[in-house]
Amino acid sequence: MIMNLEQRLRHKLATRTKPVGSLGRLEDIALRIGLIQQSTVPELHNPAIILFAADHGIACEGVSSCPREITHQMVLNFVAGGGGINVLARQHGIRLSVVDAGVDFDFEGLSGVVDAKVARGSNNMLYEPAMTIEQCERAMEWGRQMVETEFERGCNVIGFGEMGIGNSSPAALLLHKYSGIALEDCVGRGAGLSDSGLERKYSVLKSVARRYDVREPLQILATFGGLEIAMICGGVLQARRRNMVIIADGFIATSGFVAAHSMEPDILDNTLFSHLSHEKGHRAMLDYLGVEAILQLDLRLGEGTGVALAYPIIRSATLLINQMASFESAAVAETAI
Numbered sequence: 001m002i003m004n005l006e007q008r009l010r011h012k013l014a015t016r017t018k019p020v021g022s023l024g025r026l027e028d029i030a031l032r033i034g035l036i037q038q039s040t041v042p043e044l045h046n047p048a049i050i051l052f053a054a055d056h057g058i059a060c061e062g063v064s065s066c067p068r069e070i071t072h073q074m075v076l077n078f079v080a081g082g083g084g085i086n087v088l089a090r091q092h093g094i095r096l097s098v099v100d101a102g103v104d105f106d107f108e109g110l111s112g113v114v115d116a117k118v119a120r121g122s123n124n125m126l127y128e129p130a131m132t133i134e135q136c137e138r139a140m141e142w143g144r145q146m147v148e149t150e151f152e153r154g155c156n157v158i159g160f161g162e163m164g165i166g167n168s169s170p171a172a173l174l175l176h177k178y179s180g181i182a183l184e185d186c187v188g189r190g191a192g193l194s195d196s197g198l199e200r201k202y203s204v205l206k207s208v209a210r211r212y213d214v215r216e217p218l219q220i221l222a223t224f225g226g227l228e229i230a231m232i233c234g235g236v237l238q239a240r241r242r243n244m245v246i247i248a249d250g251f252i253a254t255s256g257f258v259a260a261h262s263m264e265p266d267i268l269d270n271t272l273f274s275h276l277s278h279e280k281g282h283r284a285m286l287d288y289l290g291v292e293a294i295l296q297l298d299l300r301l302g303e304g305t306g307v308a309l310a311y312p313i314i315r316s317a318t319l320l321i322n323q324m325a326s327f328e329s330a331a332v333a334e335t336a337i
């Protein structure tokens with residue numbers, strides 16, 4: 001009998017020295033990566049996380065519990081190696097690039113920050129679209145270029161992180177606009193809003209949502225998105241083109257995947273979803289995409305931290321399918337199961 005690739009992968013998993021199916025979702029992950037790479041010996045090389053940072057015009061409407069300056073202060077912290085993502089990327093041997101997608105601060109050529117600044121933050125979408133179409137396209141192009149650089153370095157597994165005070169607002173609006181899910185179910189506390197802060201955020205975002213009637217995917221992204229989210233969107237599209245394994249992070253980064261999915265639904269074939277965030281709309285977001293997350297740790301940080309935490313598990317899946325003995329090679333009786 002001639003088996004197709006999926007059948008061969010399933011057969012390989014079923015004949016490793018373990019009860020059938022006992023590696024649970026790790027088997028699904030191995031299967032997925034095998035299908036992406038069209039190989040029964042899938043391998044991950046040179047893992048990378050690209051962290052895109054940007055400011056947001058909407059942040060001055062009191063939609064975040066934090067002041068805008070934290071965006072650039074955190075970028076400096078990432079460069080110094082002190083962010084949560086720095087710790088996790090170091091721990092797991094993941095290359096981290098930090099990109100100024102549109103921070104309202106002059107880093108003056110600081111080494112360790114890629115200068116991709118399209119603007120000093122997005123516009124306040126309460127009054128005008130967050131980005132012009134041209135800015136949005138430029139941001140997407142930067143995302144593509146950053147991924148291309150990683151591809152040229154031999155990277156075949158990539159994740160995206162974000163930093164940008166106020167960016168849970170564009171993420172909520174993008175989910176609402178692309179999916180049609182009620183805005184109320186998309187808006188959460190972000191970095192830590194109080195009850196009254198959450199009410200204010202919802203009322204501001206309701207005004208924004210009503211202000212524009214745009215339906216075309218790129219227009220939605222330009223109107224309601226942010227520069228770092230547009231870069232993630234462009235990056236995801238390029239990573240799919242280069243047939244990489246793509247790892248999605250939390251609510252905010254995944255909004256870039258929702259945008260990419262609206263332009264090219266096939267990105268889902270290459271994507272693994274690292275974790276279910278504590279942020280309110282994330283479960284609805286994953287349900288909308290029809291996917292399940294690997295981890296559930298109540299993280300609500302972003303930065304790519306979920307990607308870094310899920311990576312060793314994803315890698316384990318490839319090591320297991322490649323390195324475990326088969327019943328035959330180890331002379332273990334298959335009937336033992």
Ligand SMILES: Cc1cc2ncn([C@H]3O[C@H](COP(=O)(O)O)[C@@H](O)[C@H]3O)c2cc1C
Binds near residue numbers: 064065167
């Ligand atoms: C110190 C600090 C570090 C962070 N790292 C990521 N975020 C996260 O929180 C922000 C989104 O939440 P909101 O929309 O409520 O502003 C983003 O910067 C996100 O990356 C942080 C937030 C803070 C305060």
Ligand SMILES: O=C(O)c1cccnc1
Binds near residue numbers: 251253282299301
């Ligand atoms: O899930 C996320 O990406 C998230 C949630 C809250 C704050 N920052 C990021």
